[in-house]
Amino acid sequence: MNQHFPxxxxxxxxxxxxxxxxxxxxxxxxxxxxxELAALGGFAVEVFD
Known part of the structure; x- marks a missing residue:
């Protein structure tokens, strides 16, 4: 992947x-x-059903 993230x-x-x-x-x-993402910190999670 050639994507760059902040x-x-x-x-x-x-x-x-x-x-x-x-x-x-x-x-x-x-x-x-x-x-796991909460433990890592700094992520906003949205859940879609």
């Missing part, structure tokens, strides 16, 4: 698009992903 992580936004098939598994994965 060094300032406060500007980074991440979208999580969840499928409703196997919702229990997908919800757990999305929650773990959001928790």
């Amino acid at each position: 060094k300032d992580q406060t500007t980074l936004r991440v979208a999580v698009i969840r499928a409703r098939w196997h919702a229990d598994i997908v919800d757990q994965c999305a929650a773990a992903f959001e928790a």
Whole structure:
């Protein structure tokens, strides 16, 4: 990839698009992903179903 991202992580936004098939598994994965980004800090997460 040749994309360049700003060094300032406060500007980074991440979208999580969840499928409703196997919702229990997908919800757990999305929650773990959001928790990891929260631990890293500086990410704004939006979740779409």
